[in-house]
Amino acid sequence: MPTAQPRQHIELAIIGGGIAGLWTLRRALLAGYNAVLFEAESLGGVQTLASQGMIHGGLKYALAGLLNPASEAIATMPARWRACLKGTGELNLSGMPIASDRYHLFAESGSLGGLTTFFASRSLRGRIRKLSDQERPASFQGFNGVVYELDDFAIDTEALIARLAHGVEDRLFQLKLDAADVTRTESGFLIQVNGLQLPVDALVNAAGCGTSALAESLAPGFFPMQLRPLHQVMVHTHLPAPLFAHCLTRISRPEPRLTLTTHKASDHDVLYIGGQLATDGVNRSVDEQVTFARRELSDCLPWLNFADARFSTLRIDRAEPKQASGLKPDQAFVAEHQSFVQAWPTKLTLAPDLADRVLALLPPPQGGDVPRLSLPRPSLGRAPWSLQP
Ligand SMILES: Cc1cc2nc3c(=O)[nH]c(=O)nc-3n(C[C@H](O)[C@H](O)[C@H](O)COP(=O)(O)OP(=O)(O)OC[C@H]3O[C@@H](n4cnc5c(N)ncnc54)[C@H](O)[C@@H]3O)c2cc1C
Structure with a gap:
């Protein structure tokens, strides 16, 4: 009682x-x-805890080639988070481990169309930078396309x-x-x-x-409220280096084809995949989604081998105000x-x-x-x- x-x-x-x-x-x-x-x-x-942990300036929402007021509002957020991580912001998160202090965009050569000019434009200065072959992180060793660095980062959501x-x-x-x-x-x-x-x-x-x-x-x-369902994919594998990147190879609409983050499981890496794969995958069964994900990985990340990887999926809704x-x-x-x-x-x-x-x-x-x-x-x-x- x-x-x-x-x-x-x-x-x-x-x-x-x-x-x-x-x-x-x-x-x-x-x-x-x-x-x-x-x-x-x-x-x-x-x-x-099911999110990909990216603290981003909204550039991925500007992929239509336009900067709108909403993408400008979110652009100030990474700096506010970084101040917290340094211990000088509104909350003190100093010393908290993060998952990656940089985020990348990559695409097969010649597949970005008009976005190449947009990424080089003055309005994006300081937010995105094309990397030379020497500057590429180890995760892109063996990739022949273009790699950009964003001023975004990924947090460890558990931490x-x-x-x-x-x-x-x-x-x-x-x-x-x-x-x-x-x-x-x-x-x-x-x-x-x-x-x-x-x-x-x-x-x-x-x-x-x-x-x-x-x-x-x-x-x-x-x-x-509206619920936006996603069908995320988890690839249980061993990666040569952690990968935190959006794949834009041959995208046909303003959403990354794959959004990739890397997480540590007990004795292996988990490559966690969102983007179009997760949005469009809501109507696929688990088997169909895994088969599709394998095809996407071999098309988009041909320099990595996932033949021995184990795949699982996660269905989750984003809760939002109704639009x-x-x-x-x-x-x-x-x-x-x-x-x-x-x-x-x-x-x-x-x-x-x-x-x-x-x-x-x-x-x-x-x-x-x-x-x-x-x-x-x-x-x-x-x-x-x-x-x-
Ligand atoms: C797959 C995925 C990937 C994402 N990736 C990113 C990303 O990389 N970057 C980004 O910025 N955003 C990302 N998001 C969006 C982001 O995760 C969400 O906007 C954010 O986490 C929502 O936080 P929240 O606190 O509102 O909700 P939640 O994290 O869902 O927390 C709600 C809490 O309320 C509790 N609760 C529910 N009902 C009750 C009740 N009746 N009484 C008491 N407690 C209750 C729940 O148990 C839960 O703990 C992603 C989302 C998803 C689904």
Whole structure:
């Protein structure tokens, strides 16, 4: 039988312990808010640990040959993250291991068409650079096409989640919040579940795809969601060098043909593949997707041999605000309805921007004591390649 717990006052309750929730929690605590975070399962949750971890300036979205306001907004993000990694940014992530400090674009010679001129244009100066044969990283040894270096990098998502949780454990609680657990009051919300009676001033819904029923009950019709399904591929192999790159060989639409990142499993490398392969692969069965991936790799990465590699796939949805005709949203989504804040970063990269926008919606902080709630702490989640043998 659950025991009644003392009433406490919380200014901000964040639902969801992925990048959006954790980044916002840390920023809110630094700003002086009395904030807590509720996570249903484990931290890093659903999309964040399954992501490719690229912190990018949006160049891959400008592949249509145009820079638009959205791609300009995201362009400032890598510098904000890099400042955090140096210990001079809004959060201190200094010393956190990253997966790769550079990201590359490559294509078979002569297959880039008009993009060659675009990549050389003044508007992209400092964001992309063609590498000479001598400058190419070891992962492109044996490749005859063109290689560019981007000002992007890839983080280790497990390390990131652990770092964001470190030091704020007393603010993290394991609790799955359902629509029936939260009601509106005159001054905000009341969370009532398992004997907990917790008044909160504002709720931030950062639960990815997890709480559409809750959003619908507290802000009916305000924040419709769309799910964009992906069918990612994992290649279990031993690589001569880690590969972090977009393949643009003979692309026919503005999305990389393959988006490649490399991760360490217990005793091997995992080449994790997104891009068109994952987007178009949603309608393929696992066997069809693996067969297709093998063909793509031999066409796009002919200098590497995957004959002995083991393949697996991961189906996962990206949770986003609903767009006309299901298109990709361009920026982080933060909007409020009577102190209920819906937050979808849409990209890991945009977490700093998302937290700015959440904090901008809140009244000034009053602070308060660390809440004592009789709830367990959530554990750290694992990335998909760590979970597979
Ligand atoms: C395959 C893939 C690759 C990607 N690659 C990149 C990339 O390279 N770069 C990039 O910038 N972006 C990338 N993204 C996008 C990025 O991962 C997401 O935008 C971001 O991780 C979303 O974070 P989030 O915190 O909103 O959601 P999530 O990480 O999904 O976290 C939501 C959390 O809420 C919890 N939750 C759900 N329901 C409840 C509930 N009822 N009560 C309490 N908690 C709840 C879940 O357990 C989960 O922990 C990728 C996405 C995918 C799917």
